[in-house]
Amino acid sequence: GGNLTLPCSAASGHVPASGPFQLPPIFEGNYDLCRTFDEAQFCRIQTSMPLILPVSQMLPPKITGALPLGNFLLDQCVSRTCPVEDLKHLIADDLRAVIDRVLAMANASAATRHQVDGVVDGLVKTVTVQCSDGAKKHMGGAATFTILVLCLLFTVTIVATVFSVYFPDVDTPRPLNWFAADHNSSRLMAAIPGDFNVLNGVRFLSMSWVITGHSILMYAFLVRNPTAEARVLESWPFSFVRGAEFAVDSFFFMSGFLATWGMLAQFRKKSLKAKSYGMIMLGRYLRLTPSYVMVVLVYWKVFPIIGSGPSWDATVQATSASCDSSWIYNFLYINNFFHSENAGVLGCAGWTWYLANDFQFFLLVPFVVQLFFVGRDWTGRRVTGALLKYGPAAAMVLIQLISTMAIIDDIKAGAISNDFMSRVYMKPYCRVTPYAIGIALALMHFERVEELGNGPSLEGATPWRVLAKPHIVKGALVVSLLGLFTTITVFYTQWRCKANDHECEVWNAQYLYGFFRSPNWGKGTQVFYDSFCYLFWTVPLAAFCYILICAEHLTAHYDVFRLKWFLSHPAFTPLARLTYNAYLVHIPLQQLVFGQAKYAPVWFAPHIVLEVIGYIVLAYFTALVLYLVVEKPCMNMTSHLFHILQGGVIESPAADDTGAARVSRHHAPLDRQLSIVSDVDSEALAMTSTPAGQTRRLSSVGDDEPSYTRLDATAA
Numbered sequence: 001g002g003n004l005t006l007p008c009s010a011a012s013g014h015v016p017a018s019g020p021f022q023l024p025p026i027f028e029g030n031y032d033l034c035r036t037f038d039e040a041q042f043c044r045i046q047t048s049m050p051l052i053l054p055v056s057q058m059l060p061p062k063i064t065g066a067l068p069l070g071n072f073l074l075d076q077c078v079s080r081t082c083p084v085e086d087l088k089h090l091i092a093d094d095l096r097a098v099i100d101r102v103l104a105m106a107n108a109s110a111a112t113r114h115q116v117d118g119v120v121d122g123l124v125k126t127v128t129v130q131c132s133d134g135a136k137k138h139m140g141g142a143a144t145f146t147i148l149v150l151c152l153l154f155t156v157t158i159v160a161t162v163f164s165v166y167f168p169d170v171d172t173p174r175p176l177n178w179f180a181a182d183h184n185s186s187r188l189m190a191a192i193p194g195d196f197n198v199l200n201g202v203r204f205l206s207m208s209w210v211i212t213g214h215s216i217l218m219y220a221f222l223v224r225n226p227t228a229e230a231r232v233l234e235s236w237p238f239s240f241v242r243g244a245e246f247a248v249d250s251f252f253f254m255s256g257f258l259a260t261w262g263m264l265a266q267f268r269k270k271s272l273k274a275k276s277y278g279m280i281m282l283g284r285y286l287r288l289t290p291s292y293v294m295v296v297l298v299y300w301k302v303f304p305i306i307g308s309g310p311s312w313d314a315t316v317q318a319t320s321a322s323c324d325s326s327w328i329y330n331f332l333y334i335n336n337f338f339h340s341e342n343a344g345v346l347g348c349a350g351w352t353w354y355l356a357n358d359f360q361f362f363l364l365v366p367f368v369v370q371l372f373f374v375g376r377d378w379t380g381r382r383v384t385g386a387l388l389k390y391g392p393a394a395a396m397v398l399i400q401l402i403s404t405m406a407i408i409d410d411i412k413a414g415a416i417s418n419d420f421m422s423r424v425y426m427k428p429y430c431r432v433t434p435y436a437i438g439i440a441l442a443l444m445h446f447e448r449v450e451e452l453g454n455g456p457s458l459e460g461a462t463p464w465r466v467l468a469k470p471h472i473v474k475g476a477l478v479v480s481l482l483g484l485f486t487t488i489t490v491f492y493t494q495w496r497c498k499a500n501d502h503e504c505e506v507w508n509a510q511y512l513y514g515f516f517r518s519p520n521w522g523k524g525t526q527v528f529y530d531s532f533c534y535l536f537w538t539v540p541l542a543a544f545c546y547i548l549i550c551a552e553h554l555t556a557h558y559d560v561f562r563l564k565w566f567l568s569h570p571a572f573t574p575l576a577r578l579t580y581n582a583y584l585v586h587i588p589l590q591q592l593v594f595g596q597a598k599y600a601p602v603w604f605a606p607h608i609v610l611e612v613i614g615y616i617v618l619a620y621f622t623a624l625v626l627y628l629v630v631e632k633p634c635m636n637m638t639s640h641l642f643h644i645l646q647g648g649v650i651e652s653p654a655a656d657d658t659g660a661a662r663v664s665r666h667h668a669p670l671d672r673q674l675s676i677v678s679d680v681d682s683e684a685l686a687m688t689s690t691p692a693g694q695t696r697r698l699s700s701v702g703d704d705e706p707s708y709t710r711l712d713a714t715a716a
Contacts, residue, residue: 335347
């Protein structure tokens with residue numbers, strides 16, 4: 001029944017004064033115990049780089065390769081009055097002891113061991129200290145405003161839904177109807193007609209791939225059993241998880257294809273004007289930004305006050321604080337070029353670099369489509385016409401190849417560096433190839449559909465109709481799958497390690513996205529792969545998707561393994577529509593979980609599999625809520641806004657020049673496809689079309705919304 005008095009050191013981690021010590025060098029304390037002490041704070045002190053990097057310069061690779069020397073981590077429970085900077089310098093002795101004993105175990109020479117002081121001085125400069133005193137966090141004005149807006153949106157959605165379901169005869173204000181969840185959810189579930197449904201499955205699987213990759217990335221730099229983790233990450237089957245980097249390029253390809261297809265519908269019968277261009281971009285901005293703003297606001301202002309833990313500040317609070325001076329770049333979609341110096345390499349909400357790239361690519365699409373129509377009209381000049389039609393897309397590919405080669409060749413090999421991320425991975429001129437291939441495929445498909453509308457059958461002799469030959473289609477489908485398989489697995493040779501002589505470090509496997517340059521590849525090979533990998537991935541992906549898209553007439557002949565049936569299954573329809581929101585929310589959700597962990601994670605494959613499944617389900621559930629409360633109501637408002645601006649009418653893509661309700665048989669195949677396919681971009685097109693020909697009124701709650709939507713975000 002007496003009181004127990006413990007020193008704060010009882011909740012601290014300790015580096016053994018002598019003798020052997022644990023690897024990796026993670027010396028954790030007891031966070032919950034420390035919080036029970038009055039006037040105490042729990043501080044996590046760790047290096048920003050793995051110890052293996054300086055040590056590897058002092059010992060042979062065969063020795064250091066076997067050592068799981070990750071980031072040095074030491075937890076300390078200390079008085080709240082203890083200055084953070086003092087803690088940073090006090091661990092110098094602990095770092096020195098750890099490195100010296102590693103060198104002693106490796107039988108390093110005396111001369112080598114004398115280099116420890118210089119190594120420690122360099123490591124101390126990379127040390128970060130994050131302290132948590134458990135004090136209650138106070139909401140600022142911005143956090144309060146964000147929460148109030150969310151509460152208001154939820155309240156309006158609930159009230160609108162109740163009136164819509166239980167009091168359908170009550171004459172409610174039109175703006176209230178925009179929030180009715182029953183109607184908005186029916187739009188979410190509505191079937192999508194047409195030939196492009198196969199992209200629904202591709203989008204959902206690609207998004208699941210992205211979430212899987214980011215889930216694994218959470219384990220990359222701090223794990224208690226790195227040897228077990230490295231054994232998995234360096235294995236050949238894990239190539240398919242690591243290949244999640246290419247999911248971003250899949251989305252770029254689909255974005256380019258669908259955006260161009262929507263533009264073809266818009267400008268098939270009229271030329272591009274400054275007003276129409278501005279309206280298209282405004283419509284797209286209003287279509288994408290509401291959900292984006294809400295997610296960033298919650299991540300920036302609300303998340304820091306709702307969590308706690310020894311890593312919370314480093315994981316969430318520090319990264320969300322980067323938005324303080326960089327948020328404006330996100331909402332202008334230029335955050336891949338600009339961010340403040342204290343915002344880090346990725347800036348505010350760093351995973352949204354994809355949105356900036358995609359928006360910048362979209363700015364070019366109307367001009368590319370206009371050049372295509374100009375080139376198509378130049379029937380007497382075939383070469384010039386072909387250059388105008390497909391030259392812009394080819395130029396984009398060349399720009400990407402040349403830019404990436406030059407920059408990769410300039411990046412220092414053999415070291416961890418942020419250069420790859422900031423100079424290559426996030427820059428549009430280094431990522432445009434998949435988008436350009438999507439543009440080219442949409443233009444070619446346009447010509448093919450138009451050509452098929454003039455011919456008597458699918459078995460004619462034109463170049464486009466050769467795709468309808470079953471034996472050619474089967475072979476092309478197999479080749480495209482092999483191309484995708486090869487692009488992923490060939491990268492395995494870069495990081496695979498020989499178990500006997502440890503040519504690669506145990507921690508090598510953890511570095512993704514080009515941070516670490518493996519000695520398995522020479523500089524020339526590395527430059528070649530990093531420059532051409534986007535092309536190598538997208539070409540077979542485009543072939544694979546297009547073959548299945550065109551399988552309408554010959555499905556029985558070449559729907560190998562029922563791939564078209566599976567990828568175009570109606571179950572993927574709502575999931576595809578939620579993909580944009582799922583991308584926006586999945587990283588914050590992962591950080592919300594990992595940031596509150598009290599101890600370093602343990603690599604245990606079954607647990608990670610369940611964790612990945614949980615993140616996918618949670619991301620899509622949150623995306624559904626965001627769709628019903630923010631995205632779809634704002635889409636309805638935007639549709640109504642353009643309805644007012646355009647005098648209550650918008651153009652029907654399927655209308656002919658005379659305004660007749662029916663279309664001519666000559667253009668039936670083309671008009672059928674143009675009228676039923678749309679994505680996030682062409683939803684904006686439908687809202688911003690100027691009155692011409694046949695018109696149709698907009699309903700009060702957005703019944704006119706084109707049904708085919710796609711991801712406008714990735715990353716990885």
